[in-house]
Amino acid sequence: MITVGTYFDNQVNELHEKAEEIVAVYLNAKRLDNKVQIDIPKDFREKFFRLVDNVNLSLMENKDNFYGYFLLQMSREIRFDISSSTALNFRGANYVISFNPLLFLNLNLKQMESTIKHEILHIISLHLIRAKKLKAGYSKLAINMAMNIVVNTFLDNLPPYALTLEWVNLNYSLELLPFKPFEYYAEKLQAAIDLLEADEDDDDDESADESNQDDKIETDYNPEKAHDVWEESSDIDERMLKEFTEKIINDSLKGNLPNYLAGMISLLRNSKGELPWNLYLKRLMGTVESNKKKTITRRNRRQPYRLDLRGELRSHKAKIIVALDISGSISDGEFCQAIKEVLDIVKNYNQEITIIECDNEIRRVYNVKSIKDVRDRINIRGGTKFSPVFEYANQNKANLLVYFTDGKGEDKLLAKPRGYKTLWVISGRGDKLSLKEAYGPVKKLKTIEEKDDSLNMSDVKRDGFSMNDQEEIHI
Template structure:
């Protein structure tokens, strides 16, 4: 129990130092508090790994700790560093009881495990402040409900701070009946994302020490005793509520002032923010895999099921999307070479009578539509809109080829409005007529062929003489009857 006693003593020491610092603002005392936080974090890590919860303990083994008395939030994990940094404001953190501090530590880990950093960026591409605030409510409700459940199931070393955001808070604050507990962030976010923030939520105010709410859904007003001790395997007298009991949120105190960012950059550089979700997701993947590598086989077998599921998800091969692939192809298609008298011949530069060459800078795309497929007008409209959005910055020539058992119609379009959307239900399907039509015309040698079909047709086709080929199937990709499609086969709808 040496670890337990050391944590209790150190927590009491730092809490008392914080109270003294508030009265004196002594820099030497602040330095002592910061040093104490670093020692406290090391003891928490050792305590969790050796005596209480190896799952969270391994996460803290895979990161470093840094005190920051100037941050508005109580704590947060910075993912744009290696190893990730657990940053906390000790002046706020040690206003909480010992059980509540451990709750804060575990709370921040769960945000990362559930991929909330990257999801926050994706959920709000226009960076609306109110939407970020709503995301934090949803993410905190998901994480805190799970932690409260774990505390009730036996993790008596955890206790929720007063005023945390939970599903009960979401229900009461947004006046939504029958909000289910222990759901993922998306469930809560979809419930509240289109609901106007109550007036008091929209008002920005500086967080303070006396019961005002802070980032992460925590209030610094603690309901516990500072002199918490261990008894029968758990902290005693150190929580606002017993960990296993029903926690009634303080609805007037649970406002979320500030947002999680999970990265230390300012976010003002457009080049950085444009890929911020990818950076955060990559950092999360690396972090979780590092934690997994620290574990032995026995420890790994004791991990929660949701951790194992997350590892499988982040390490699964990426699923291709036909729109993403089209963007990639557009960037790699070489422009056609045409002769010009304005340039010298590169092979014989002294022969002024010979023409040189230049790139036409025109992107050629052939869109083949299987008129017997089960695509309706709305799907076709979306397809053409997507294609034109992808090639918007390129000079391009788009040809539409309608075909069932034979080529029925060929025409050029310059905008989505030019496309014929009434093309369904004309009979059987053959893919070869489109391929032969393209192969017979040199114009398509450097073009991209995209074939939209339900997949049912011939088993073999001639090899298309185009630059690249892409099959987009309206159903399952296994339905494509062609045994050798000479190109990638992807579903029309994202999985």
């Protein structure tokens, strides 16, 4: 007598053999024609998605039926070029879940369910949006591992290769806490990755080239490439994507939800927008280290038993550079408001603020301690180049650079930032940053309407505006 479980296993084995045949045919054909595409037979596609339907039915029959109803509303496709059993993106006004048969068919039923839940939790956590905002300052590996830690914390029956908090703590010598935001894990992991890379010699890439002989076939899980298909997502407004996601969630609510899932959905519904630039700056200030001086009263942290090495104290002032693009569309009112926000945020830190006025070159540099020290902008309107400011910041060992601009300038920096954080603030009249690689987060500055174009710095009220006037807050 053949049981349901045996029948399912037989289906899996049959499909796995067929998937290997498809790949073998493709590789043989490629030897003759390098441009040949993978041909997925219709009968294989139909049988594979019938198997996925069986997995979906299993999801809908248990307490996690939310995932089953959510999957029903997603498009599906077969891809051999993804380095995980499943992957997702947003394309054609719908979420698309992709399956790599070579990896997916190696899993048992419960693991198949978990990998589908994994993708849906990425959606509910708005990881497609949040990951994009961290791309400038973090590596793909750190971002991908951070996202996977978050969603895998809530899942059982994970695939054997799944990244968990315990695995990351053990392999990266960390003590990360559970149930923290994705951004927390990304920051800690990036620091650990940077430290490992600094301690290791550069190895030849020959082994990597051998393991990736064909970019259309992936046979092993690779956390660094696991979410590459997100880059194929349609360009859609953040608010519209969130509203679309909420609609699918509402259509999937057919029963009771686990507490963790109800909490994640509540967070999504209560999120109101992007974190304002000023609150983001406040976060950055907590991570900025001031310059260090040598001391004989503290041992060296890296080599505490070397008494001949002196320790360090963080007693020097942190150097903060505020660059103002005078060639663009940032008004006096916008900059007055912005610089007051900067001064209010950094006043409790041991810091030194330098203002740079620039267009295609640096026009003026001066230090400020209060709003009284801010001078009227010089009346020069040239082109825009970002590189001179970064050259100045590199030479003067800055700790933080805040760059106010309309975003129109070079597409590539001639001087890359060295050892400091960068925050771009785009004018309310600006569109986006012209640089292909920003080397830091890019935020928008809300437009301030001015009644008098001749406004001077001395006309600005000391009380300024509330920080909540800038943008809606997303926590």
